[in-house]
Amino acid sequence: MNRTLTIPYYQQVDTSKLSDITVVYCRLSQDDGLDGDSNSIINQKNILFEVVIREKLPNPVLFVDDGFSGTNFDRPAISEALRLVENGQVSNFIVKDLSRLGRSYIKVGQLTEITFPSFDVRFIALNDGIDSNKPNETNSIFLPIKSLMDEMYAADTSKKIRAVIQAKARAGERVTVNPPYGYLKDPDNPKNWIIDPVASEVVKRIFQEAKSGKSANEIGKLLETEHIEKPDVYRIKNGRKPLSGVKNSNYSPYYWSRETITRLLGREEYLGHTVNLRKRSKSYKDKRKLENPKENWLIFENTHEAIIDQETFDIVQKMRSHKRSNQRYKNRVGHENLFAGLVFCGTCGRKHYFCPQEKNGLNHDHYKCSGYRKPIDGCENPHYIQKSALIEIVSDKLRQTIREINLNKEDFLKSLEKQSHAQFSKDNKRQHQQLQKEEHRSVEIDRIIQKLYEDNLLGKISDERFVKLSQTYEEEQKQLQTSISNLTEKLAKQQEDSLNISKFMARISKYTELPELTVEMVNELIDKIVIHKPTGTKRNRIIQIDIYYNFIGKLNIEKASQAD
Known part of the structure; x- marks a missing residue:
């Protein structure tokens, strides 16, 4: 049942100067709404105000939590009512029955046995016949039993709901209530997602900036500078209620956190897929969402229109797995880690560290084997290479490959197919x-x-x-x-x-020339660069470098590059 969140009635009353308040508390969860009118907010209110009139209770203030589970005590209206209790402003607290107060045996017991008596608050649960001003032995025994039964009911309901959600998830039906930023519910069929023309362009922009080498923090600052509203603000501004778990903050409406950018960059929904069981809750009492291991996700492909193509998504995921910056040289021009995560040692197979460095005002950025001089299983040689030399070698090889393709694409394809066929035939x-x-x-x-x-x-x-x-x-x-x-x-x-x-061929054919290497170009075309142990000394020192391309590996038709 879809329900619009009711604004708590206490917000319409200034309680700051009131004392001797009678809290009239009503709660309705979405599941309770299926039971009919007997549990409706209107009926609860009417029944309770009859008690207020009959008992002549002073200063009645209505508190309503509409659409909240009784297992969750982080509800706006109950939180405000209990704050007034602890301030000593409340003399009476009435509910239709104990389950309206909550479905937690421990929490309800704490309120009825400790909090309300400590602040001299009269508690009435009408349908359960409980009135703290009219105590009797039967009620004192019945109250904890009733509270325990309410909790058992909540546990059983939660188990059934979880089973239904699991069944829907396995059948490919979306179990996410709200579509991710970039999509909207189809007005003609809320189960379908359609592209949000405004937000989807922001999503494309985020992926493109990530593909160009920008970090999540850099992308966030760029969007903030351009006054692009963050997802929760955009959602509320367009008439949709805020997502659960999103809290108000003092940050700018244009503040995009690193976590927000990272979360968006990892969503396979932008490929047009439905992803079920991405998150789980610990129990019906603890509503905090935990990430499920990816192997437990259920992914159903091509269920809606994609915003991001597979190639862009894959490149961005690969780049996200690599550390790109060094704090000392972060954002300093000329010290960018162009080959982040792509350079490997030909001896031990470990990745190379990027070592930004300046000496006497000159750039000495270089790459060095991460296993060099490790006390255990260390690499015998640093396989050190200047970044400038590596850029020159990679640029030359890419220019050579692009030139060969432009001169005679058919011959280049034949050589690739021959190389592939030779290994394919043998294996x-x-x-x-x-x-x-x-x-x-x-x-x-x-x-x-x-x-x-x-x-x-x-x-x-x-x-x-x-x-x-x-x-x-x-x-x-x-x-x-x-x-x-x-x-x-x-x-x-x-x-x-x-x-x-x-x-x-589709990727490299986009480049008819190669004026300068970029992060995007390097990650689109290159899978890894292997630096071998140097041979020779001083001026005769030679380092063999192998370039492995995405999809096809090392080209046998080209000789290994060498640096001195």
């Missing part, structure tokens, strides 16, 4: 033979087990012998099935080579 033939052999053996084992079963029925072999032999063959068949599955996956992966060549 493919061997793995196909292995797959056929193992599939034949698996079928053969089925026949052997069938024969053993028949021999056992005819008394040719004993039951003990049959069990021992069949277990041995079944274990072998189990291992074969695992191997067959792995080989099938490898062969399927090898068949993607032609597609990968097309992907690489």
Whole structure:
């Protein structure tokens, strides 16, 4: 049931100067709303105000929490009412029944047994026959039992709701109530998402800035400078209620936090996918949302229009996994970590550190093996290389590749296909033979087990012998099935080579020339750069550098680059 959050009635009354207040408290959760009019706010209010008139209770003030679960005591109206109690301004507190106060045995007990008596507050739960001014032995025994039953009801309801949500999630139905920033609910079908023309452009801008190498903090400051409203402010301004968990702050309406940017950059919903079970709560009492491990997410592809293409999303995720800045040289021109996360050691396989450095006003930025001089399993050589030298080498190789493509694209494609085919043919033939052999053996084992079963029925072999032999063959068949599955996956992966060549060509064909390397260009085209151990000394010192491209790996048609 969709419900518009009711503004608590106490906000319409100035309680700061009132004393001897009668709190008339009403609560209705979304689930209670399904029970009919008997639990409605209007009926609760009418019933309770009859008590106020009959008992001649002074200064009645209505407090309403509409759409809040009784297991949650972080409700605006109850919080304000209890604040007045603790200020000594309340003389009476009335509810329709204990469950309206809450469905927590411990919290309700604390209020009715400690808080209200301590502040001399008369507590009335009308339908439960509880009135602290008219105590009786039956009520004193009944109250904690009733409170416990209310909590058990909440636990059972929560269990059922969780089961329904899990079933919907597995069936591919969205269990997220609100679409992420960039999308809107379809007015004709609220279960569908449509693109928000304004917010979606901001999402595209965020991804493009991340792809160009900007950090989440830098993107946030850029949006703030341009006075682009942050998601929760934009949501409220456009007539939608704030998301649960979003709290008011003293920050500017244009303040984009690093956490907000990071969260948006990781959302696969922008690819057009439905992502279910991304978060979970600890229990029905603790409503805080915890991140589920990604392997537990349920992802259903192409359920709505995408805002971000797969290529951009993948590049951004790759870049997000790399540390790009050094605090001492952060945002200083000329000290950018252009190859963040892409440079590796050819000896130990570890990543290279980026070491920004200035000496006598000159730039000495360089990359060095992160395993060098480690006390345990350290790398024997730093594989040190100047950033300027690496930029020159990578630029030259990319220019050479782009030039070859522009001169004769067909010849370049043939050489790529030949390189791929050579490795594919070698591995493919061997793995196909292995797959056929193992599939034949698996079928053969089925026949052997069938024969053993028949021999056992005819008394040719004993039951003990049959069990021992069949277990041995079944274990072998189990291992074969695992191997067959792995080989099938490898062969399927090898068949993607032609597609990968097309992907690489699509990316590099965007560049008809290479005036200057950029972070975006480097991450679009390069998978990794391997720095090998230097040979020679001083002026004869030579470092071999291998460049591995995205999708196709190292090009055999080019020689390894060298730096001195």
